[in-house]
Amino acid sequence: MPNISRRTFGLMMGAGASTLAMPYYARAQGKPRAVVIGGGAGGATAARYMAKDAGEDLDVTLIEANPQYITCFFSNLYLGGYRSLASITHGYDKLASNYGITVVNAFADTVDREAREVVMADGARVPYDRLIVAPGIDLIYDSVPGYSEEAAGIMPHAWKAGPQTKLLKSRLDAIENGQQVVMVAPPNPYRCPPGPYERVSMMAHLFKEKGYDDCKIVIIDPKPKFSKQGLFTEGWEKYYPGMIEWYGPDVHGGIASVDPQTGEVETDLDTFKGDLVNVIPAQKAGMIAASAGLANDSGFCPIDPASMRSQIDENIFVIGDASIAGDMPKSGFSANSQAKVAAMAIRGELTGSKVFPAKYSNTCWSLIETNDGVKVGAQYAPAADKIASTSSFISQTGEDDALRQATYEESVGWYKGITTDIFGA
Amino acid sequence: MTGSERIKTPQGIFLGAAALLRGGWALLAAGCALLPLPAAASGKGDPARGETLFKACKSCHQVGANARNGVGPHLDGLFGRQAGVLEGFKYSSAMKTLGEEGLLWNAFTLDAYLEKPRAYVPGTRMSYLGMRKIQDRTDVIAYLKALSQEAPASDPQADTQTRAEIGAAAMGLEGDPEYGEYLSSECVTCHQMSGRADGIPSIVGWPSQAFIRVLFEYKTNIRSHQVMQNMTTNLGNEEIAALAAYFGSLDPQ
Numbered sequence: 083m084p085n086i087s088r089r090t091f092g093l094m095m096g097a098g099a100s101t102l103a104m105p106y107y108a109r110a111q112g113k114p115r116a117v118v119i120g121g122g123a124g125g126a127t128a129a130r131y132m133a134k135d136a137g138e139d140l141d142v143t144l145i146e147a148n149p150q151y152i153t154c155f156f157s158n159l160y161l162g163g164y165r166s167l168a169s170i171t172h173g174y175d176k177l178a179s180n181y182g183i184t185v186v187n188a189f190a191d192t193v194d195r196e197a198r199e200v201v202m203a204d205g206a207r208v209p210y211d212r213l214i215v216a217p218g219i220d221l222i223y224d225s226v227p228g229y230s231e232e233a234a235g236i237m238p239h240a241w242k243a244g245p246q247t248k249l250l251k252s253r254l255d256a257i258e259n260g261q262q263v264v265m266v267a268p269p270n271p272y273r274c275p276p277g278p279y280e281r282v283s284m285m286a287h288l289f290k291e292k293g294y295d296d297c298k299i300v301i302i303d304p305k306p307k308f309s310k311q312g313l314f315t316e317g318w319e320k321y322y323p324g325m326i327e328w329y330g331p332d333v334h335g336g337i338a339s340v341d342p343q344t345g346e347v348e349t350d351l352d353t354f355k356g357d358l359v360n361v362i363p364a365q366k367a368g369m370i371a372a373s374a375g376l377a378n379d380s381g382f383c384p385i386d387p388a389s390m391r392s393q394i395d396e397n398i399f400v401i402g403d404a405s406i407a408g409d410m411p412k413s414g415f416s417a418n419s420q421a422k423v424a425a426m427a428i429r430g431e432l433t434g435s436k437v438f439p440a441k442y443s444n445t446c447w448s449l450i451e452t453n454d455g456v457k458v459g460a461q462y463a464p465a466a467d468k469i470a471s472t473s474s475f476i477s478q479t480g481e482d483d484a485l486r487q488a489t490y491e492e493s494v495g496w497y498k499g500i501t502t503d504i505f506g507a
Numbered sequence: 508m509t510g511s512e513r514i515k516t517p518q519g520i521f522l523g524a525a526a527l528l529r530g531g532w533a534l535l536a537a538g539c540a541l542l543p544l545p546a547a548a549s550g551k552g553d554p555a556r557g558e559t560l561f562k563a564c565k566s567c568h569q570v571g572a573n574a575r576n577g578v579g580p581h582l583d584g585l586f587g588r589q590a591g592v593l594e595g596f597k598y599s600s601a602m603k604t605l606g607e608e609g610l611l612w613n614a615f616t617l618d619a620y621l622e623k624p625r626a627y628v629p630g631t632r633m634s635y636l637g638m639r640k641i642q643d644r645t646d647v648i649a650y651l652k653a654l655s656q657e658a659p660a661s662d663p664q665a666d667t668q669t670r671a672e673i674g675a676a677a678m679g680l681e682g683d684p685e686y687g688e689y690l691s692s693e694c695v696t697c698h699q700m701s702g703r704a705d706g707i708p709s710i711v712g713w714p715s716q717a718f719i720r721v722l723f724e725y726k727t728n729i730r731s732h733q734v735m736q737n738m739t740t741n742l743g744n745e746e747i748a749a750l751a752a753y754f755g756s757l758d759p760q
Contacts (some may be wrong), residue, residue, distance in 0.1 A: 131692065415696065422692040438689045441741070443696075445734055459734055461741055473740040475733040491636070492697075492734075495706025499697040507701060 113141040114432035117200055117210035119190045119370060121146030121174060123153070124402030124417030125216030126504045131425035133181040139433040143208060144177060145200060147189040151505075152243040154274060155414040156497055159449060161240075161251050162284030163291070170243070176506035193374035195395050212428040215376060215383070215392075216402045216417065217368025218242070219273050222381070225364035226266060228339040236342040237359040241273060253358050254285060259294040264347050264356030266337060267303040271382070272365045273403050273412045275309035276458070280448040281360070283314065286322040287451055300354050301328045302337055302347055309411075310448060310458055316479045317450035367404035374398075382406045387464035388440050390424040399424040407442075408468030409460070416444045418500055440464050447493035453483070455490030552649025560647050564635070566721075570654045578717045579633060585612050586652055590628075597712030599702055599759050601630030614652070618644050625704070632759055634708030680748035682715065687753025690746055693738070694754075702759025711757045718751035 118129045121144055129144040136142075151172050159165040177183045189203040193215070199207040221239060223230045229237065240250035257263065263285055267278045282299050289297040307330070308314075318326045335350025340361055347354045366372070366381030376383045376394050383400040384393040387408060392398040401424050402417030410416045423440040430437035445459030460474035477489065561570070567579035574581035580596040590606035591598040598606075605628060610616060620627045621644045623637045638644050694710065702711035710718070724730040726739035726747075742750075 418696055419693070426689065436685065436689075438686065441690070441693060443693055443738065445697075457733065459737060461737055463741070473737050475737045477733070491706045493706075495704075496697045498703075498705040499695065499699050499707055502699055502701075503695050 113139065114211045115141045115143065115209060116212050116214070116428050116432065117143045117145065117208055118214040118216060119145045119193075119200060120214075120216035120218060120368065120402070121148070121151055121185075122216060122218050122402065122417065123155075123414035123500070123504055124218075124421045125214060126151070126174070126177060127418045127421035128214045128216065128399075128401060128425045129183050130177055130181055130504070130506050131422055132429055133177075133183045135425070136429050136433050136435070140429065141184075142182070143184040143186060143210075144174070145186045145188065145190045145202075145208065146174065147187070148244075149173070149187055152247065153414065153497075153501065154241070154243045154277075155500075157240070157243040157247050158277065158281045158284045160247065161254060161281060162287050162449070164284075164449070164452075167248065172501055172505045174505070180506055190370055191373065192370060193376075193398070195374065195398070198397060211397070211432055213398045214421075214424055214428070215371060215374065215398055215400045215404065216421070217370050217404050219365040219403045219412070220368050222364040222366055225269070226337060226340055226361055228341055229361050229363055233340070233342040234361070237340060237345075237361045239362050240360065241268075241277075241362050241365070250360060254288060257289070257294075257297065257358060259289075259292070260296045261357035262298045262300065262355065263358045263360065264345075264354050265299065265301045266340065266347060266359070266361040266363075267301055267305065267308070268362040269304040269364050271412060272362070274446070275411050275413075276314075276446055276448045278362055279308055279310065279314045280450075282326055283317065283322075283448070283450045286318070286325050289325065290322060297325060299326045300356070301326070302334055302349060302354060303328060303330050304337060306330045306332060309446075310456060310476065312479050313456045313477055314448075314450065317454060317456075321451040321454075365403075367400075371400065371404045376400055377404075378406075380406065387467070387469045389427040390420050390440075391427065399428065406468075408462070408465070409471040410442060410444055410462055410469050411446065413444055413446055415446065415500065416442070418504060419443050442469055445496070447489065447496065449490060449493070453487040453490050455486055455493050456481075457489055457493070552645040552647075552652075554646070554650040554653045557646035557648070557650025560638075560643055561650055564647075567633075570651060576714070578713050578721075582651055583654075585617075586614075588612050590616075597632075597702075597759055599628075599630050599632045599709075601628055602632070614648050617648050617651070621647065630703060632702050632704055632709040632711070634704040680744055682748035682750070682752030683745075684749065684753045684756055686746070687749035687751070690742075690750050691753050694750070697734075700757070702757070709759065710754050711759045713751075713755055715748075715751035715755040718754060719747055722747045722750070 116132050118125045125144065129142050132140055133142040152167065153170045156165055156170045160167055160170060174185045178185045186208065190200050191203045192201045193213065194201055199209045200213065201207055221241060234246065238246050238250040238253065240246040265278060265282060282301060285299050333351060338348040338350065340347050340359065345356050345359055347356065347359060367377050367383055371377045371383050376392050376398060378384050383405050385391060385400050385405045386393060390399045390401050390405065392400050401420040403412040405420065407416060407420060419442045423442065426437055429435045442462035445457055447455055447457045449455050456477035458476040460471045462469045463472050567577055568582050569575055569577055570582040574583045576593065576596045580593045588611065590610040590612060591603035592606055621638045624631050624633050624635055697707045698710045700711065702709045721730065722739050722742065725732065725735040726742065728736055
């Protein structure tokens with residue numbers, strides 16, 4: 083039986099955290115049950131931390147449709163030829179064997195919140211005492227007129243790592259000198275803010291390495307500015323002069339439509355034709371967030387900044403890209419950080435363990451060219467209405483080669499570290 | 508080309524020959540006979556220049572009279588010492604295993620290790636990336652050889668308390684390892700719990716005073732690293748002491 087001591091509120095109160103006061107809950111029979119939907123950077127981390135820290139006191143189940151997980155982070159490095167797909171593919175075997183997590187390899191359709199059960203696609207039900215919803219993003223295909231799930235077979239988005247990433251890679255590798263790539267960048271908020279621009283850098287690196295002197299990469303962006311803009315622009319001028327063109331909305335005037343048959347992207351300014359078009363549409367929380375009624379009009383899920391608890395259901399926590407995490411960007415690092423806060427809160431409620439004040443952090447590394455890495459990051463703390471940034475940093479333009487190389491090597495170390503932290507060792 | 512590049516997998520040689528040649532010296536003699544000696548092994552180093560270069564190593568390694576273990580093991584009596592055997596120092600299992608299989612420190616092995624630490628001893632906790640120039644390595648090795656004959660401190664595993672210039676308040680605090688364990692979840696996103704250093708330094712098993720000193724150096728911007736300076740911005744004395752207590756209690760794998 084779990085330890086039935088009272089929860090420790092003191093520290094959370096001390097931090098000014100506005101937690102929902104809830105009675106200590108333990109099932110009358112058997113262990114309390116924590117269930118996680120989604121085995122990505124957020125969900126797998128949360129499952130691992132709950133299982134690792136609660137040991138025998140908690141029954142942890144992880145529901146994930148795919149047998150393996152390909153990380154979105156570093157998938158641009160696969161496109162650039164720096165990493166193999168195998169090196170960014172991870173299994174769930176260690177979570178099951180080394181931490182005692184029940185891994186359910188099936189698709190969760192919705193949540194019966196009244197009964198506190200996850201409803202699986204085959205109709206099976208998984209009961210929970212506390213549920214973590216970490217479905218990542220879904221793409222809003224029709225946010226770009228003319229684009230659709232079907233069109234993604236011709237104009238890949240590759241914004242969820244997997245078959246789409248492989249498709250984009252093979253299409254990129256087939257580009258010949260003199261051809262043009264067009265990227266339709268996503269509007270805010272979206273997964274991995276520097277991602278589209280790192281991806282363009284990797285495309286340019288590929289072309290440069292092949293000796294192509296007549297390729298163009300055109301970015302049609304609905305945003306007037308983008309993450310690490312100064313750093314990317316400096317790098318593009320330095321390494322790929324004349325190859326990359328970026329058009330913000332004040333220049334292109336708006337994206338009217340895309341045509342998968344002709345490879346055309348029509349804007350108010352002009353029609354851009356790509357031999358390869360990479361459309362990254364607008365995004366919303368993964369499907370189950372909406373089917374379980376956890377998302378608001380924004381398409382994402384409002385949470386309590388002190389715990390990642392859903393504002394809509396006190397037994398559910400939403401972490402990662404699906405959540406509205408205030409100043410935190412949608413990134414694997416953020417999801418991993420939020421997972422630890424949610425795991426601690428749930429463990430506290432279900433087993434009576436100590437709950438410390440929430441702390442969050444994020445760093446995003448991007449590769450511009452071989453051994454030229456840059457980063458942006460921040461620390462965050464819960465404020466009354468959102469998770470707020472408390473301090474931040476960003477790489478500077480004009481940094482020397484040794485520092486940029488060290489930053490890149492650090493990112494490789496981080497990849498090893500975070501994937502071990504997510505999937506276990 | 509240098510010796511270490513010729514020996515593609517130094518650990519492979521140790522592993523393969525270990526059964527036949529338990530004595531490290533004999534093994535190395537065999538290795539040297541097959542391969543030309545690198546310049547570093549020929550002993551034409553400048554210890555004075557080596558001393559200057561060694562400043563980069565000093566924050567972790569003490570050498571000379573009364574040297575103690577810090578973040579890294581002390582380097583007194585290094586020449587001829589079996590790898591991974593100093594009492595009271597938490598080595599990686601990789602280093603301990605190689606020592607047991609016959610790795611001894613001398614000019615030849617140090618040269619290969621210093622050039623590419625993580626290639627020579629995969630799994631080492633030493634986060635140093637390597638010294639590329641052969642003359643630099645030769646000079647540092649000459650310096651180490653000259654100094655390593657001094658007697659180590661009588662209690663080499665004692666903390667490096669006397670070297671603490673800042674963070675005195677936190678140094679006096681008894682850290683709460685349970686709090687440290689929670690706080691550590693922010694660190695282990697990058698720094699591996701196993702103590703492995705794959706591009707990000709190992710922070711497992713450090714003496715707590717050294718851990719505290721380093722965090723204060725980041726917090727006060729004496730040490731420059733954007734992520735670490737940012738990470739330590741919001742850490743108070745109690746939190747730094749808690750982290751030091753927790754990570755210090757762990758053993759590298």
